[in-house]
Amino acid sequence: MSEVIVITSGKGGVGKTTTTANLGVGLAMRDKRVVLVDTDTGLRNLDLLLGLENRIMYDLIDVTEGRVPYKKALVRHKKYETLFLLPTSQVKDKSAVNPEQLVKLCDELRKEFDYILIDCPAGIEQGFQTAIAGADCAIVVTMPEISAVRDADKIIGELNRADKDSIKLIVNRIRPQMVEKGDMLDMDDINDILSIDCIGQVPDDEKVVTSTNRGEPVIAMNDSLAGQAYRNIVGRICGEKIPFMDFPKDTFFTRLKRVFGIQ
């Protein structure tokens, strides 16, 4: 049984594409056959995060307009053989694909893949409606910041209106030390406010930046807290029961270590 999951958020910059890249790599590390579909037409980035930007020949628009079969547009990942990217166009705009075309494409992809992850554009306009059209379930990414939570609530409303009832939440870029000081919302606060099941909480981690620089998603880094958080989410997507991780407490020693630059 294959599953089409759309990764969405409403607000831009909360980590939709980073999440898509990490979950894709994580599922492929478990030998699942995965395709990542970038629907952020005009502002494509998923290729960069996966380090595949130099391998693109055709794109989503070529496929939906019938110029090439989808298999020709797929880019296989260098390292993870069961992971594929269907990039979008950097020159066209969001109106170039309509919901019906994406539903049709998803149905074709279901025959070949275990997981089809759709990276949704920010906003609630046509690009969003197209991205969610073929999805069985949605992962809403948000951040512990009032504007991101408000937009997540709006997106959840839109998903409900489109009869997408299977919705999970990822709270990204949590800063445990700020939460501890009472200066940041935590996962439970957001859970309580949005009333949506959480599938993961990801700490703010500098390694996300360095791994993005390299085009190698952080989930493959064993010493990264964010990587561990993503691995847990992948496990939960696969149906495993994994408790939510405790973030390291800010103690005198961790502060001291920070002062001396030891992580």
Add this chain to the structure above:
Amino acid sequence: MLEALMKIFGKEKKSSREIARNRLKVVLVHDRASISPEVLDNMKDEIIKVVSKYVVINKNDMEISLANDDDSVALVANIPVSRMKHG
């Protein structure tokens, strides 16, 4: 100085986390009910018109808002009555 003392004794003012939580709860009630402040004002005016037919009310102290009760949204109106209109 006083603030520092309050901090020491744990009587700090509300944390920004708590403020964020409360502000979000309020704004989401409005978002979910999808009523804009203009619509709320219009409704208020019409309620005043109807109620004024029967009682004399103090328009300035009247409050009308949306309140969140668990998962439901309630329209709460507080209308101070000056006196009844008879006949």
